[in-house]
Amino acid sequence: MIVLGRRALLRGMGAVGAAAFIPGCSGSETPAASARFFERIGKPVGIQLYALVGQDPVEDPAALFAQVRNMGFGEMELPNLLGHEPAALKAAADAAGIPIASLHVPAKAFDLTGDGLVFGDNPGAVADAAAALGVTNVVIPFPVLPDDFGVQEGEQFPQAISRTFQAATLEHWQASAELFNQLGSAMRDRGITLGYHNHNLEFAPLGDTTAWDVLMAETDPDLLKFQLDLGWVAQAGRDPVAELQSLSGRVVSLHVKDIAADSGQSFYFGMSPTEVGSGTLDWANILPTAEAAGVSHYFVEQEPPFAMPREEAMAQSLAYLQNLEA
Incomplete structure (x- = not known):
C-alpha cells in the first residue's frame, strides 16, 4: 500500500x-476534496512500534519494517533502538520504504529502556543516534524517576511506579522541568526537537496543582514540545479536545490511542485498552482539533492486554483511521 x-x-x-x-x-x-481526514490533510497514519513488539529487541528489523509498510502505515516511531545500531535501522527502513519519524529516549535509565539508550549525562550520544536514523524528533517517554527508585520485594514494576509517583513532590516535578529545559536546549542546538510523552499520572492532584500544570508552567515552549497520548489523557478524566486547544502550537505528535467504556478514571495506570474507533474517544472531533493545533505526526498505539493478536489490532485501528471522515 x-x-x-x-x-x-x-x-x-x-x-x-x-x-x-x-x-x-x-x-x-x-x-x-476528500472527506477522509488523513487524505484531506495529506499526512500518513504512523505507528509506535511498541504496539507491535513491546520493548523487546527485534531479531530482524528489516522484516518488521516491511511488515509495517505492507500493513499500510506511512511512518513509524521507535520505542528504542530495538537492539540494533542506528545506521542499520536506517538502512532497513530505507529498504522497506517507510521513514522513521520519531524516537523515544528516556531521560534516565529504568527497567524498560530495552537497549540502554538514555539521555543521562550524554545528550550528544542521543543526538548522534537521531542523526544516524535521520530523525529530528526525539521524545522522552516517561517521567524522571527519583534516584532512589527501586522495586520492592513482591512488587511488580507498575506497582513500584505508582507508589513512587504517588509520593513524588512538587520539587521533584520542578527539577524534572528544569532537566527537560536543559535537554531541550542541547537538542535544539543539534537541530532536534525534544518532546515529552504523558501518561495519566501527570494529571493526578499534587497539592493544589498537578504535575502537568508544573510542566506547562516551568518548561520553555521553545525548548520542550509535547507528544500527547490521548488515551492516557482520557484515562485521567481530561478532555482531549480541550488539552489540544490549550497546547496549540506545542504538540508535535499524538499517540492515537483509545480506551474502552469500562476504563473509568485513574491516575496511576489501570487502563482498559481497545482498538482505535472501538472505544470512547471522539476521533471525528479530536483529529481536526489536532490539525488546527499544528500536530505533525499521528502514531497509532495500544496498551496491552490485547483482545486479539497485536497485528490484527493495529490493522483494525489503521482501517478505522484511513476511513474516518472528519
Missing part, C-alpha cells in the same frame, strides 16, 4: 488527468 500522503496526491493527479475524458468536464476543474 502506498503511503497515504502520496496516495492522496496521486489520486488528485489522476482525477485531474481523467477529467479530460469526462463529458462536460474541461479538465481544469479542481476535484472535490
Whole structure:
C-alpha cells in the first residue's frame, strides 16, 4: 500500500488527468476534496512500534519494517533502538520504504529502556543516534524517576511506579522541568526537537496543582514540545479536545490511542485498552482539533492486554483511521 500522503496526491493527479475524458468536464476543474481526514490533510497514519513488539529487541528489523509498510502505515516511531545500531535501522527502513519519524529516549535509565539508550549525562550520544536514523524528533517517554527508585520485594514494576509517583513532590516535578529545559536546549542546538510523552499520572492532584500544570508552567515552549497520548489523557478524566486547544502550537505528535467504556478514571495506570474507533474517544472531533493545533505526526498505539493478536489490532485501528471522515 502506498503511503497515504502520496496516495492522496496521486489520486488528485489522476482525477485531474481523467477529467479530460469526462463529458462536460474541461479538465481544469479542481476535484472535490476528500472527506477522509488523513487524505484531506495529506499526512500518513504512523505507528509506535511498541504496539507491535513491546520493548523487546527485534531479531530482524528489516522484516518488521516491511511488515509495517505492507500493513499500510506511512511512518513509524521507535520505542528504542530495538537492539540494533542506528545506521542499520536506517538502512532497513530505507529498504522497506517507510521513514522513521520519531524516537523515544528516556531521560534516565529504568527497567524498560530495552537497549540502554538514555539521555543521562550524554545528550550528544542521543543526538548522534537521531542523526544516524535521520530523525529530528526525539521524545522522552516517561517521567524522571527519583534516584532512589527501586522495586520492592513482591512488587511488580507498575506497582513500584505508582507508589513512587504517588509520593513524588512538587520539587521533584520542578527539577524534572528544569532537566527537560536543559535537554531541550542541547537538542535544539543539534537541530532536534525534544518532546515529552504523558501518561495519566501527570494529571493526578499534587497539592493544589498537578504535575502537568508544573510542566506547562516551568518548561520553555521553545525548548520542550509535547507528544500527547490521548488515551492516557482520557484515562485521567481530561478532555482531549480541550488539552489540544490549550497546547496549540506545542504538540508535535499524538499517540492515537483509545480506551474502552469500562476504563473509568485513574491516575496511576489501570487502563482498559481497545482498538482505535472501538472505544470512547471522539476521533471525528479530536483529529481536526489536532490539525488546527499544528500536530505533525499521528502514531497509532495500544496498551496491552490485547483482545486479539497485536497485528490484527493495529490493522483494525489503521482501517478505522484511513476511513474516518472528519
